Amino acid sequence: MKILSAQDIRSLEQQTEIKQQLSEAALMERAGRLLFGELQNVFGECRCKAEILCGFGNNGGDGLVLGRLLHEAGHEVTIYLVEHDHYSNDNLINQKRLRESGVEIVNINKDSILAFSEKSIILDALFGYGLSRLLDESWTPLIQQINSANNRIFAIDIPSGLLADEHTPPDAPVVKAERTYTLAFVKLALLLPAYGAFVGDFVLLDIGLDQDALHEIDTKNYYSTLDDVKKMAKPLGKFSHKGTFGHAVIAGGSYGSIGAVVLASRAALKTGCGLVSSYVPQCGYQIMQSTVPEALVKTDSADRVISNFAPELLQARSIAVGMGLGRAQQSQEALHQFLKDLDKLDHPPKLLLDADALNILSLHKEWLNLLPSFSILTPHPKELQRLIGEWENDFDKLQKASAWSAKYQQILVIKGANTVIIFPDGQLHFNSTGNPGMATAGAGDVLSGIIGSLLAQGYAPKDAAILGVFLHGLAGDCAAKTIHQKSITASDLIEHLSDAWRYLLS
Numbered sequence: 001m002k003i004l005s006a007q008d009i010r011s012l013e014q015q016t017e018i019k020q021q022l023s024e025a026a027l028m029e030r031a032g033r034l035l036f037g038e039l040q041n042v043f044g045e046c047r048c049k050a051e052i053l054c055g056f057g058n059n060g061g062d063g064l065v066l067g068r069l070l071h072e073a074g075h076e077v078t079i080y081l082v083e084h085d086h087y088s089n090d091n092l093i094n095q096k097r098l099r100e101s102g103v104e105i106v107n108i109n110k111d112s113i114l115a116f117s118e119k120s121i122i123l124d125a126l127f128g129y130g131l132s133r134l135l136d137e138s139w140t141p142l143i144q145q146i147n148s149a150n151n152r153i154f155a156i157d158i159p160s161g162l163l164a165d166e167h168t169p170p171d172a173p174v175v176k177a178e179r180t181y182t183l184a185f186v187k188l189a190l191l192l193p194a195y196g197a198f199v200g201d202f203v204l205l206d207i208g209l210d211q212d213a214l215h216e217i218d219t220k221n222y223y224s225t226l227d228d229v230k231k232m233a234k235p236l237g238k239f240s241h242k243g244t245f246g247h248a249v250i251a252g253g254s255y256g257s258i259g260a261v262v263l264a265s266r267a268a269l270k271t272g273c274g275l276v277s278s279y280v281p282q283c284g285y286q287i288m289q290s291t292v293p294e295a296l297v298k299t300d301s302a303d304r305v306i307s308n309f310a311p312e313l314l315q316a317r318s319i320a321v322g323m324g325l326g327r328a329q330q331s332q333e334a335l336h337q338f339l340k341d342l343d344k345l346d347h348p349p350k351l352l353l354d355a356d357a358l359n360i361l362s363l364h365k366e367w368l369n370l371l372p373s374f375s376i377l378t379p380h381p382k383e384l385q386r387l388i389g390e391w392e393n394d395f396d397k398l399q400k401a402s403a404w405s406a407k408y409q410q411i412l413v414i415k416g417a418n419t420v421i422i423f424p425d426g427q428l429h430f431n432s433t434g435n436p437g438m439a440t441a442g443a444g445d446v447l448s449g450i451i452g453s454l455l456a457q458g459y460a461p462k463d464a465a466i467l468g469v470f471l472h473g474l475a476g477d478c479a480a481k482t483i484h485q486k487s488i489t490a491s492d493l494i495e496h497l498s499d500a501w502r503y504l505l506s
């Protein structure tokens with residue numbers, strides 16, 4: 001699914017009105033009805049009052065429609081409308097409709113003191129994607145009153161004060177919502193960790209904007225949904241045999257960190273490749289054989305660390321390197337030699353680099369030029385920082401990471417909530433699955449195993465990265481159905497890969 005800029009959403013909205021021959025304020029009515037559909041259960045269950053803060057643009061208009069519909073359904077509603085000398089057209093239409101339905105509008109200004117009822121839910125419809133610059137400090141008193149109220153707060157489209165496509169500094173006045181109901185498209189800011197505290201969780205509501213017009217709009221930013229990913233996943237063929245599904249190598253581990261290879265190898269097998277070879281230092285031999293009997297185990301000549309990547313590893317279809325590797329001098333030299341060997345091949349295996357392989361590369365940036373193009377690197381934020389340097393904010397991070405990806409022609413999978421995958425052509429794909437319970441030791445090793453397995457199965461690196469990240473998150477979501485998020489472990493993710501595949505391929 002495309003992620004559009006505020007400007008593109010506005011243009012699509014206008015084209016939809018023309019193509020679908022919509023009457024005035026019809027899209028706003030659609031948005032309001034969808035919001036009402038989502039919220040009536042919440043209000044029905046708690047029987048609490050809705051206090052809706054409306055601004056002077058179309059975001060405020062959405063709040064007015066919602067207020068009318070809640071009122072007509074018998075809920076108690078208070079509407080606060082910010083006084084202004086120029087309301088948007090659809091806002092004015094809905095002020096009138098609201099009054100006609102018998103709801104009184106309370107006019108407020110930025111300095112008004114509001115007395116929210118104890119058990120009401122606050123709905124923030126002050127500003128949406130039309131916020132074209134940061135709110136100045138004259139808005140702070142009003143926003144602070146909202147944020148310091150002891151009420152539940154839901155934002156409509158985007159928390160007011162947050163810019164959709166640019167950085168909002170932490171000291172700017174922004175509503176802190178528990179949940180954001182966003183319309184038509186996910187806005188970029190909703191996906192970035194720096195603004196998570198304002199956005200809460202978000203719910204995307206499809207207001208039926210024109211698909212043909214959408215097709216014409218170019219973007220580099222995408223949000224991977226179930227429908228997108230379903231198209232990539234290949235079902236099992238009747239005449240498949242283990243050779244069809246490819247051979248994945250999982251190489252890494254050091255004394256005390258063999259578990260990382262265990263997890264990645266098990267994840268690779270559960271993701272469906274035909275064969276997994278695990279390459280570990282000698283101390284890992286028994287551990288591997290007893291915990292992953294399905295894998296072939298090959299060992300390094302050294303006991304506690306990897307000192308040399310065996311040349312026969314290069315015959316596999318994919319190699320995932322780095323999990324639990326450590327940064328011993330011997331291992332650094334081994335990685336260097338391995339990359340030089342890869343560089344000599346016309347058709348090298350598909351490569352994934354994780355954990356200490358990335359940290360070693362950060363110590364020797366000149367080795368980056370040895371990586372085959374379109375290798376997949378899976379850093380967490382700290383590893384990314386070592387690789388690409390510091391960034392000023394989350395938008396800057398995306399820009400720097402994109403420039404880095406283009407320079408080295410490598411794919412970056414930046415792990416976190418809404419993991420983002422950055423491609424050398426500048427495309428960004430944000431993931432939509434997963435939950436906070438997955439921030440647990442070994443989850444990254446599982447991801448490496450999954451992507452390594454997909455590469456071995458013949459998926460192109462781009463699809464393997466997008467599908468792998470999605471499956472990993474989906475396995476976490478399946479696990480969370482029966483296991484409390486606090487208790488999810490990396491092994492649980494592996495155990496739920498089967499459910500994730502079933503869900504994806506059904």
Ligand SMILES: NC(=O)C1=CN([C@@H]2O[C@H](COP(=O)(O)OP(=O)(O)OC[C@H]3O[C@@H](n4cnc5c(N)ncnc54)[C@H](OP(=O)(O)O)[C@@H]3O)[C@@H](O)[C@H]2O)[C@@H](O)CC1
Nearest residue numbers: 013028057058059127128129130131132133134135157184
């Ligand atoms: N997606 C869809 O298809 C649909 C979307 N819909 C809804 O429309 C919303 C977008 O509406 P919108 O364009 O009217 O903008 P909105 O956010 O209400 O505010 C605009 C006002 O704020 C002003 N303003 C800007 N910055 C400011 C600042 N720093 N400080 C003070 N003022 C500032 C700006 O003035 P100006 O920039 O011209 O000075 C203007 O007056 C969208 O979020 C969604 O809720 C649905 O209704 C229909 C379908």
Ligand SMILES: [K+]
Nearest residue numbers: 124127158160
């Ligand atoms: K809002």
